[in-house]
Amino acid sequence: SQTIHQWPATLVQPVGSPLSLECTVEGTSNPNLYWYRQAAGRGLQLLFYSVGIGQISSEVPQNLSASRPQDRQFILSSKKLLLSDSGFYLCAWGQGYPLTFFGQGTRLTVV
């Protein structure tokens, strides 16, 4: 069966520090991968999606970047965090509309 792992579950980082969130998927190959963010009181916002290794599409301009070094690995990064980067980050994968499997999320607090 397919599983998705996302870590860490919670993270508190100072302003200006770097960020690296990792997501891995097991049990499938060549999945579509997604990073979402939910800020307080809002719905999920799509940040990045990837249809293959090294292929990243950015949905909104921001202080973040994403990389897909391996087929089932998706990384969300920042060189210098801003206060506005605080939120709940979700990794997800899909392979066949409309099924989308979500990771359990990372609660990021920038202080």
Added chain:
Amino acid sequence: DQQVKQNSPSLSVQEGRISILNCDYTNSMFDYFLWYKKYPAEGPTFLISISSIKDKNEDGRFTVFLNKSAKHLSLHIVPSQPGDSAVYFCAARTDTGNQFYFGTGTSLTVIP
């Protein structure tokens, strides 16, 4: 381990009729439930929510019902409109509020 399940990947309903989307969960520690709506090429948007202390919440054409004993959640849309055609995700939050668990989505098609 899928703690929130939407067993119907798709649903088709005639315009004007009722749409019922179902969601089941396994974790009795969930205390807050949400429905999201998603159009193609967009992120999901929040639709309606319900706390575990209630069994019904209504917002216009949308009503969410919660049956805690059965660990079952449903979203009713009455009357259904073509613009309601989208993918609907059910989600649940633990009492600590740190994690969200999402279902896999149900694609609703409202036929004019």
